[in-house]
Amino acid sequence: MPGGLLEHSSQPEALLVEARRIVIKIGSAQLIDKLTGHANMGCFHALAADIAGLRQRGVDVVLVSSGAVALGRPRLNLPTTRKLRLDEKQAAAAVGQTVLIQTWDQAFTPHGFHAAQALLSPSDTENRRRWLNSRTTLETLLQLGAVPVVNENDTVATEELRYGDNDRLAARVAQLVSADLLVILSDVDGLYDADPATNPDAVHIPVVDAITPDIAALAGPSRAGTAGTGGMATKIAAAEMAMAAGCSTVITRGDSERPVSALLEGVRATWFRASVSPESAKRVWIAGSLAPSGRLHLDEGATRAVKSGRSLLAAGITQVEGQFDRGSAIRLVDHAGQAFATALAGYDSHECRQIAGKQSDEIEAALGYRRGAALVHATDLVLD
Ligand code: GLU
Numbered sequence: 001m002p003g004g005l006l007e008h009s010s011q012p013e014a015l016l017v018e019a020r021r022i023v024i025k026i027g028s029a030q031l032i033d034k035l036t037g038h039a040n041m042g043c044f045h046a047l048a049a050d051i052a053g054l055r056q057r058g059v060d061v062v063l064v065s066s067g068a069v070a071l072g073r074p075r076l077n078l079p080t081t082r083k084l085r086l087d088e089k090q091a092a093a094a095v096g097q098t099v100l101i102q103t104w105d106q107a108f109t110p111h112g113f114h115a116a117q118a119l120l121s122p123s124d125t126e127n128r129r130r131w132l133n134s135r136t137t138l139e140t141l142l143q144l145g146a147v148p149v150v151n152e153n154d155t156v157a158t159e160e161l162r163y164g165d166n167d168r169l170a171a172r173v174a175q176l177v178s179a180d181l182l183v184i185l186s187d188v189d190g191l192y193d194a195d196p197a198t199n200p201d202a203v204h205i206p207v208v209d210a211i212t213p214d215i216a217a218l219a220g221p222s223r224a225g226t227a228g229t230g231g232m233a234t235k236i237a238a239a240e241m242a243m244a245a246g247c248s249t250v251i252t253r254g255d256s257e258r259p260v261s262a263l264l265e266g267v268r269a270t271w272f273r274a275s276v277s278p279e280s281a282k283r284v285w286i287a288g289s290l291a292p293s294g295r296l297h298l299d300e301g302a303t304r305a306v307k308s309g310r311s312l313l314a315a316g317i318t319q320v321e322g323q324f325d326r327g328s329a330i331r332l333v334d335h336a337g338q339a340f341a342t343a344l345a346g347y348d349s350h351e352c353r354q355i356a357g358k359q360s361d362e363i364e365a366a367l368g369y370r371r372g373a374a375l376v377h378a379t380d381l382v383l384d
Contacts, residue, residue, distance in 0.1 A: 002341065009150040012207055013269035016263050017247045021060040023247075024051070025170035025238075028070040036381030037074030039099070041065075043255065044107040047185075050260040051147060052111035059382045060142045063115075064170040064176055065100060071094025082271070086158070088145040105151050116146040119153035122161055125172045128327030135176050138268035167238035174370065175245035178278040182242045183263070184235055185254025190270030191232065193216055208272045211240040218328075231380035235319035239272040246281030248274045279379075287342055289329030294322030294349050295339065296332055296375065303334040307383065314363060317356035322347045342380035346374050 016022075028034070030043050051061050069084070072092030078084060084092065085357035097119070118138065124130045136338075138223040141148045150173050152163050163169040167184060174182040194202040208215055219233035239249040252269035256262050263269055298306065302316020312332070324330055326348045332341040347355065352375060354366050 002014045002018075012250070012269075012273065013264055013266065015250070015271060015273065016183075016260070019059060019179075021177060021179045022054060022181045023064060023174040023177065023179045023185060024183045024185065024260065025064040025166055026065040026066070026254050027166065027187070028109055029065045029071065030152060030185060031065065031188050032070040034070055035074075035080055037070065037071050037096075039195060040299065041103075041107075044103055044256055046256075046305065047254075048104075048107035050258050051108070052113070053258075055111075055113065055147075055220055057381045060177075061180070062138065062142070062150060062173060063102065063104070064166055066151065066166045066174055067100045068093040068096040068151055068154055070096065071099045075099075080220070090155045090157070097151065099152070101149060102145075108147060114146050115149045115276060116141045116269050118147045118148045118150045120150060120163075120169065121153040122171070123162060125176060128228060128344070128347075129325045130327075132327040132346070138173075160219070167234040168241065171238035171241035171245075171247075171249075174247045174249075178282060179242075179247050180278055182238070182247050182249040183260055184238065184249060184251045185259050186235065187253065187255070188232070188251070189268040190251045191215070191236070193218060194251035204268060206268075207272055207311055208239070208270060208274065209235060211243070212271075216240075237294045243272055243274040245275055246274050247274045248272060260292045266286045282379070283382045286329065286344060286380065289379075292313055292314045292329040292342060294320070294324035294328065294330045294345070294350065296330060296343075296345075297337075298321060300335045303340070306332060306376075306378075306381065309378055311378040312343070312376040312381070313360055313373055314352075314355040314358045314375055315360070317375065318347055320352045320356055322349060326351075330376075332376070339384070341381050341383045343376040345364070346372065347377055 026047060031040055033040060054061050061087050063345035069092045071090050075095050076092055077090055078092055100116045101115055108115050120134060152169055170182060185336050191205045193201040196202040205209045216236055217321055219236045234252055242249045249272040250263060250269050252263060252267060296317055297319035299316050299318050302312060306312050326345055330343055330345050331339045332343055333339045351367060355363050358366055364370040
């Protein structure tokens with residue numbers, strides 16, 4: 001593919017058929033009766049069945065689920081007639097999150113898999129070291145067959161330091177796990193050229209290939225009265241973030257019988273098609289890292305291995321230059337002293353110095369723990 005650009009077939013549903021890793025976002029408005037705080041079990045079971053179907057096809061699924069505040073609110077007798085203060089929302093989330101995760105686990109168990117609670121705050125995705133940690137945990141959960149159920153860590157979030165809505169959180173998660181499709185289940189079936197609630201002539205837009213200013217301008221404010229936080233504006237912002245990471249996005253209704261399978265039957269939706277793959281988007285991001293903070297010198301064998309697409313092991317390191325954290329961008333230097341690649345460090349500079357030249361099975365003895373054999377994983381490096 002020239003320049004890593006993707007070509008799309010005319011049927012956007014193909015994006016779902018071909019996806020290997022999907023993030024599904026569902027909001028409080030679909031899952032919870034706002035007044036009673038009761039879970040809408042039909043909705044949980046319908047989505048659980050869809051997720052089971054995807055997993056049977058070998059697709060990895062990560063779920064981003066809202067609902068903690070809506071579930072917790074009536075349980076703490078917090079009024080539904082006014083906006084909650086931040087501390088009240090945090091308290092409600094603390095109570096509601098336990099119910100939310102239990103309800104997902106109950107819905108998944110008959111299908112033979114479990115829900116894994118993952119609460120993230122912006123520092124987990126905006127700080128590189130924590131980004132790597134979060135990614136490793138989610139990867140491990142997927143490998144072990146669980147479905148990560150992600151929500152914002154509302155209980156510790158502050159007004160200035162929160163994602164604020166789960167649309168944006170879902171786009172970050174999609175980027176974190178290199179998903180190729182983000183499914184946003186909503187109370188609307190996609191994007192219109194006017195507000196369909198007030199304008200009967202509003203025309204539905206089935207496919208968007210770029211977020212132009214005209215498309216961004218179509219985002220109206222969130223509709224009042226729903227339990228969720230994000231409106232169309234946050235959904236378009238999420239689609240834009242995901243597309244930049246090579247992840248296509250689809251917005252459709254979450255209240256139908258089998259909302260994800262319905263997409264294959266051509267249910268109304270708006271598909272935002274990414275023009276690059278997650279792999280090439282990540283390569284552009286790594287290669288563009290500003291000011292790499294250190295250098296690893298490789299022996300001849302390691303240079304050859306890395307150039308042929310393999311991970312970098314400790315045994316092939318001859319020298320460590322600079323101070324860097326785990327997850328920082330660094331340069332790799334060949335045996336002749338020539339820098340030839342940019343990479344994300346899997347260990348910090350202090351650890352690298354302790355394990356340089358050692359065999360992989362000696363790492364644990366040298367550090368007292370072991371995080372993996374690769375100092376740099378093959379998917380975290382880009383050759384010049
Ligand atoms: N994290 C919030 C909750 O679980 C919801 C945020 C949102 O709906 O966008 O209640």
